[in-house]
Amino acid sequence: MDMNQYLEIFIEESKEHLENMNQSLLELENNHEEMSLVHEIFRIAHTLKGMSATMGFNKVANLTHEMENVLQSLRSNEIELSENIVDVLFECLDTLEGYINQIINSGEEGDFESDYLVKKLNQILQGEDESRNDTKEEISNSTEAINGDIHIEVEEFSKNVAVTAAAQGYNCYKMQVDLNPNCMLKSARAFIIFNTLEKDCEILKSNPPVEDIEDEKFDAGFELIIISKLDGETVRKKIMNISEVENVLIEEIDVTELNVQTEDIEIVDEEKTEDNKKDESNEKTSNKSKKPRLGKTVRVDIDRLDNLMNLVSELIITRSRLEDIDDSGKKHNMNEAIEYLGRITTSLHDAVMKVRMVPIERVFNRFPRMVRDLSKELGKEISLVMLGEETEVDRTVIDEIGDPLIHLIRNSIDHGIEEPETRKKHGKPEIGTVKLIAYPDGNSVVIEVEDDGQGINIEKVKAKAIKNGLITEEQAEIMDEKEAVNLLFKSGFSTADKISDISGRGVGLDVVKTKIEALGGLVEVKTSQSGSTFTIRLPLTLAIIQALLVNVGLEKYAIPLNSIKEIVTIDSKTIRKIQEQEVVLYRNTTLPILRMNKILQVDVDGQNEEDLIVVVVKKGDKTAGFVVDNLIGQQEIVIKSLGKYLLGIKAIAGATILGNGQVALIVDINSLF
Amino acid sequence: MAEKITTTDNQYVLFKLDNEYYGIDILHVETIEKVMDITRVPHAAHYVEGVINLRGEVVPVINLRKRFNLPQEELNDESRIIIISVEEMVVGLLVDASSEVLHFDFDAIDEVPNFSDKLKNDYVKGIGKNEDRIIILLDLKKVLGNTDINEEM
Numbered sequence: 153m154d155m156n157q158y159l160e161i162f163i164e165e166s167k168e169h170l171e172n173m174n175q176s177l178l179e180l181e182n183n184h185e186e187m188s189l190v191h192e193i194f195r196i197a198h199t200l201k202g203m204s205a206t207m208g209f210n211k212v213a214n215l216t217h218e219m220e221n222v223l224q225s226l227r228s229n230e231i232e233l234s235e236n237i238v239d240v241l242f243e244c245l246d247t248l249e250g251y252i253n254q255i256i257n258s259g260e261e262g263d264f265e266s267d268y269l270v271k272k273l274n275q276i277l278q279g280e281d282e283s284r285n286d287t288k289e290e291i292s293n294s295t296e297a298i299n300g301d302i303h304i305e306v307e308e309f310s311k312n313v314a315v316t317a318a319a320q321g322y323n324c325y326k327m328q329v330d331l332n333p334n335c336m337l338k339s340a341r342a343f344i345i346f347n348t349l350e351k352d353c354e355i356l357k358s359n360p361p362v363e364d365i366e367d368e369k370f371d372a373g374f375e376l377i378i379i380s381k382l383d384g385e386t387v388r389k390k391i392m393n394i395s396e397v398e399n400v401l402i403e404e405i406d407v408t409e410l411n412v413q414t415e416d417i418e419i420v421d422e423e424k425t426e427d428n429k430k431d432e433s434n435e436k437t438s439n440k441s442k443k444p445r446l447g448k449t450v451r452v453d454i455d456r457l458d459n460l461m462n463l464v465s466e467l468i469i470t471r472s473r474l475e476d477i478d479d480s481g482k483k484h485n486m487n488e489a490i491e492y493l494g495r496i497t498t499s500l501h502d503a504v505m506k507v508r509m510v511p512i513e514r515v516f517n518r519f520p521r522m523v524r525d526l527s528k529e530l531g532k533e534i535s536l537v538m539l540g541e542e543t544e545v546d547r548t549v550i551d552e553i554g555d556p557l558i559h560l561i562r563n564s565i566d567h568g569i570e571e572p573e574t575r576k577k578h579g580k581p582e583i584g585t586v587k588l589i590a591y592p593d594g595n596s597v598v599i600e601v602e603d604d605g606q607g608i609n610i611e612k613v614k615a616k617a618i619k620n621g622l623i624t625e626e627q628a629e630i631m632d633e634k635e636a637v638n639l640l641f642k643s644g645f646s647t648a649d650k651i652s653d654i655s656g657r658g659v660g661l662d663v664v665k666t667k668i669e670a671l672g673g674l675v676e677v678k679t680s681q682s683g684s685t686f687t688i689r690l691p692l693t694l695a696i697i698q699a700l701l702v703n704v705g706l707e708k709y710a711i712p713l714n715s716i717k718e719i720v721t722i723d724s725k726t727i728r729k730i731q732e733q734e735v736v737l738y739r740n741t742t743l744p745i746l747r748m749n750k751i752l753q754v755d756v757d758g759q760n761e762e763d764l765i766v767v768v769v770k771k772g773d774k775t776a777g778f779v780v781d782n783l784i785g786q787q788e789i790v791i792k793s794l795g796k797y798l799l800g801i802k803a804i805a806g807a808t809i810l811g812n813g814q815v816a817l818i819v820d821i822n823s824l825f
Numbered sequence: 826m827a828e829k830i831t832t833t834d835n836q837y838v839l840f841k842l843d844n845e846y847y848g849i850d851i852l853h854v855e856t857i858e859k860v861m862d863i864t865r866v867p868h869a870a871h872y873v874e875g876v877i878n879l880r881g882e883v884v885p886v887i888n889l890r891k892r893f894n895l896p897q898e899e900l901n902d903e904s905r906i907i908i909i910s911v912e913e914m915v916v917g918l919l920v921d922a923s924s925e926v927l928h929f930d931f932d933a934i935d936e937v938p939n940f941s942d943k944l945k946n947d948y949v950k951g952i953g954k955n956e957d958r959i960i961i962l963l964d965l966k967k968v969l970g971n972t973d974i975n976e977e978m
Contacts, residue, residue, distance in 0.1 A: 707865065753867040792883040794866070794876060796914040797969065802868040807876055807883040815864040815878045 159259065162207050164449055166252050169196045171517050173245055177238065178520050184233045193241070194223040200248070205363035211261045212251050213363055218273040219244050225277060228316050240272045242521075322354075322379040327402040329391060330373035339366055341396050342374065348390055353380035372398070377405070450547050452507050460507060463500045470496060501696060501788075509544035512590045512599070515554050516541050519561060519588060526565050533572060533583040534565055540590040545597050549690055552671055553599070556664040560601040560686045561586060563661070568605030568684055580604065580682075596673075596714065597690045604683040610636045617642070637677045641665040669822060672712075672805070674771065699789045699808070701816065702767065703782035705754035708816040710789055710808055711778075715821045717770045719783065721763045736777065743768065744776045744825065751778075751803055751824060769821050776825045791818065835934065837953065837962060840907060840923035843895045846960045847920075848927065848953055853965055855908040855915070857923055860900050874919050879908065886917035892968065893948075911965045918968075927960070929953045934962065 173196045180189040197216045204212035219241065225231045247266050254262035318324060331341055342365045349355055356377040360370045380387055384402045391400045470493050477485045516538050527534040545553070569575075569584035576582055587602040614628040617639045623631070640661045668675050673690035691697065691714065698713040720738070727736050727745055734745040745766065748754075766777040789808040794801060805820035837848030838857070863875040863886055872891035876883050886906055890897060903922040908915065935952040948967045953960035 751867075794883060795885055795916070797916050798866065798869060798873065798876070798885045801866060804866065804868070807864070809878050809881065809883070813878050814862055815876050815883055817864065817866065817876075 158207065159255070160449060162203055163252060163256055164451070165203065166200060166212075166248075169200050170245060170249055170252065171514075172196055174521050175517065177241055177245060178524065180233070181235075181238050181524070187227070190223060190226045190233070194220060194227055197223060202362065202366050206366050209251065209255065209261050211264075211266060212248060215244060215247060215251075215266045215269060217363075218270045222273050222276050230316055231276065237276055240269070240276065244269055244273070318379075322381055323383065324356075324377070324379045324405040325384055325387065325402050326375065326377055326405055327387070327391075327400060328373060328375045329397060330399040332396040332398045333372050338370070338372075341394070342366075342370075344394055345391055345397070348394060349376070349378060349387070352382050352390075353378040353387065450508060450510060456503065456507050460500070460503045463496055463503055466496050467493075467500065505546075505692075505696070506544075508547050510547050510550050511541060512543050512545050512550070512553075512597075513541040514550055515557060516588060516590070518554070519557070522558065522561065523565065523586065526562065530566065531571075532565065532569055534569060535583050535585050537585060537587045538589075539587070543590040543592055543597060545690065546692065549597075549671060552667060553688075553690070556667050556688070557588075557599065557601065559661070559664050560688075561588070564601055564603035564605065564684070564686075568603035568607070570606050574606075592692065593689070596692055599688040599690070600685055601688075602683065602685040607681050607684050608637060608640070608677070608679040610679075613637065613639055633679075637679055640677065641675065672822075674822065696788060696790050698786060699818065700767070700786055701784035701810075702748075702780040703784060704748045704752055704780055707752070707754060708784065708810070708814070709748070709752065709780075710787075710816050710818045711767060711769070711821060712805075712818065713786065715769050715771065717768045717775060720766050720768060720777075722766045722777070724762055724764050727764075738768075738777070741775075746776055746778050746824065748778050748780050748819075752819070769825075771822055771825065774825065778821075778824075789816075789818070835929040835931070837927050837929060837960070838907065838923065839925050839927055839960060840905065840918075840920040842889055842893070842921050843898075846958055847889075848929075848960045848962045849907070849909065849918075849965055850962075851926060853909045853911055855910050858906045858908060858917070860904045860906060860919070877906065877917060879915075879917070882915070884908065884915055884917050886919050887969075888919045889968075890919070890921075909965060911969055914969060916969060927953070927955055929955070 173193055176189045176192045176196070180186060180193070183189070197219045201213050201216035201220060204210075204216065222231075222237065222241075226233055226237070231237075244266075247264070247269055250264055251261045254260065254264065329342075329345060331338055346355065346362075346365075356379060358365065358377075359375045364370055365374055378387070384404055388400045388402045391397055470489060473489045473492075474486075477489060519538070520536055523534055523536040564586050565584070569586070570578070570580075572582045575584065585604050587600070589598075589600040589602065591598055610633055613636050614623070614631065617623045617636075618625055618628055622639060622642055628636075641664075642662060665675050668688055668690070671690055673688055676687045676689075678685045678687070699710040700713055700716055700719075701708055701710050703709075722736055722738070722745075727734050729735075734747075735742045736745055737743075745764075764779050765781070765783060766779055768775055768777050791806045792808060793806055794804065803820055803823060805818045805823075807815050807817050810816050836851040838851050838854045839846055839848050841847075858877075858879070861877050863877055865875040866873060866885070869875075869885075872888050874886045874888040874891075876885050878884075889895075898921070900919075904919065905921075905923045906917040906919055907923055908917050910916075933954050935954065937949045937951060948964055949961055950964040951962045953962050
């Protein structure tokens, strides 16, 4: 069967599951007692196993299966949760993530082997079994004597569970379920049976294995070993009630008959991995035809879609209304309809924007794990505080913002936060804090990465910049703190004498800046002895913005409204020239004046009149005045890219199409000063 | 399928530029448009005429006369913008006129002779012969490339 059509859904869901597993594992690490987390992780592993087996990703299925075994033992209190187990589970998670990433890139799992992990997992199980052997030897004798029509073998592992379960008052059953031979969707039916059973019972084993059942690789029936508090007849009746179930046999297993032998387990497992290997090699050949065909997807709340649908219906109504007007020809109706149309399109825009919005949680979720690993690696204790995860941003931002944030957080941990001893000396708490805060602010979203570390050493930064030839010593002398800090973002700042595994202060900060600016955002730093804060400001949406349309010469340009502070007229006589830079004293501050016609290489020079129209623009706390020839007005514009061919044109952020079909360019104010 | 067309079915869109005929592979051609409003883009290369609104998409337009350092002429009714797509880049080529599509057999395409005239041979993929006309077949990737002809000459 061609599974390609499900690949996208599989990947989306797997990612989500892995994310959840990651979170649960992190919580579990801090709270070993919390059984519900083990259950949760088990459930995720189980779901992943089913999903991947259906998709033919046997490595994922195999690994999750082994994880499941361990988790099952944890669940039934057979083994004690230890640091080691959590670490191994984390490793499994990483490997699974690796597989999923491979699948995203190539449609195949790749050659990455997880045998060593399987071994580790088995060791966990075995280690436990060995220690338990003594207590259980008494129970043992004669394994073969599983009688009756049901042939299912009880594996050692299941036996352990069964024995423990029996001690807790559960009954252990073997059962055989036969489906109607004419049943069309056997695996679906089996799924219903499993679901029903899982309400009251625990399924220890099934023959054929669950993966095969999900793949419909079984004849009319299958055999199960279950434990349940219910009695056999009740369970039987429940299953018989499901349609298309032909027959159910159930018999109780006498747990005292079960033997526990550790050696056997090993053999069974080895056979299993070998089998899986064979499967894999088969899979590889059959997978070759698969090609990844992945787009970006957004999961949308159905309410938002309903809203969208409503608006579209209204749009259709308005269309008919406009069509009717044609006959009567009354201007009055026309205006009314157009006004109505305007309202709908605005709402429609809002609705579509909301559909594209995703909580920033999706990016934030991966950070606790990263911080955990980093703090272990560096021997620093760090607590990560995340606030405002529910803040929503555009889907495109979500994809792009992850890397810059990782960079900043690593920076903070590696260079901001001091060693525990140093912190103690300075009277700071030994545990460093990194805060990740997101909140909406007007038409933009602000994300802050804040640490309570040592801050940035301005003198060091200056020294380095001089060394790297970015500034001269004289320049460094007169440079204030703020300008110096901004040197961090200069490319070429970080040829870094010390390149650590994690980051060098400044390594790649220019990349962070470029990336954020490409999204139409800004980065700023504040630093002091008690820590530094990186602030990222991003536009809420990237597609549609409010802009001011202006004339420069005869050409029309759009200036994003969110960067405009005010518009003033300035008498050209008040302009002074300081070092070739025109400035004007405005509200008691010096305002640099930039000529738009020069920046945009417009030939027509009409900017020598007495009264100049100046658009005052702010970037961070810097302001500048841009001289334009004429103001046209405010308008909502749709941002279009200039295309790959004109990538990276100076001073231009993109283009938009005006009502008359003309193209107007959007000025990239941020790059101009 | 696509492979076959390029190898056996060499079809070229012909256009005129300063009394010469040029051909570009039809597989790269999306549409041919009449000249419309072009918005100048500051700081772009000198041969970039600007951008146009092609049914809602913003598409850059290269003035091929400028690209090949040919004398400038006023746009007229014959002028066309050929919209091409190369490696996911959609670009318009401003040309003097364009009207026909020609098929060349293999033996109708010659290797590029070494002419050191106005065109560097880098941009020429081959020479097509059709009756008594000579048609310069362009290598579009090179035409769209960044190398400036001025610098090379």
